[in-house]
Amino acid sequence: MLVKSQEDRPICKEDDISIVRSSVKRVVALLNFSLVNQTKIITAASELARNTLEHGKGGHALIQIIDDGTGRIGLRMIFEDTGPGIPDTDRALEDGFTTGNGMGLGLGGARRLMDEFQLESHAGSGTKVSITKWQERL
Ligand SMILES: Nc1ncnc2c1ncn2[C@@H]1O[C@H](COP(=O)(O)OP(=O)(O)OP(=O)(O)O)[C@@H](O)[C@H]1O
Ligand SMILES: [Mg+2]
Secondary structure (H helix, E strand, O other): OEEEEEEEEEEOOHHHHHHHHHHHHHHHHHOOOOHHHHHHHHHHHHHHHHHHHHOOOOEEEEEEEEEOOOOOEEEEEEEEEOOOOOOOHHHHHOOOOOOOOOOOOHHHHHHHHOOEEEEEEOOOOOEEEEEEEEOOOO
């Protein structure tokens, strides 16, 4: 797996979420994802950016164009914070589970919308969520 390009965006205030959204919009168009997949990716990225800000108390997003080694291109986004972490990640992924005022659909939704989803978190030590969508084969 090769990282071909990478952007690192801070997520420290509300406006940063729109900046991340705009970067993701630009990259999905550049990679020629179908309109359906563009929408899925932008939705997943928005949910995770919001979690980073609101639950993680701020962090950053890495937006990477990757190659699987066979020439297949994908978009990977890593959302990382050093906030309070998630004590029970299985529970957090369940639809409807929230510790805030949300609907508790963000994490599970992001997992369903993407091809790959990894969540690493421990109470007290921050959270890292990595999501990937591979380009459709022509
Ligand atoms: N980066 C994070 N740091 C700490 N806790 C998190 C983080 N992301 C998610 N969580 C925890 O997981 C729960 C579920 O997250 P999820 O995004 O599914 O729902 P929500 O953010 O509460 O509501 P919604 O996204 O539907 O508005 C959150 O309520 C929070 O407790
Ligand atoms: Mg959320």
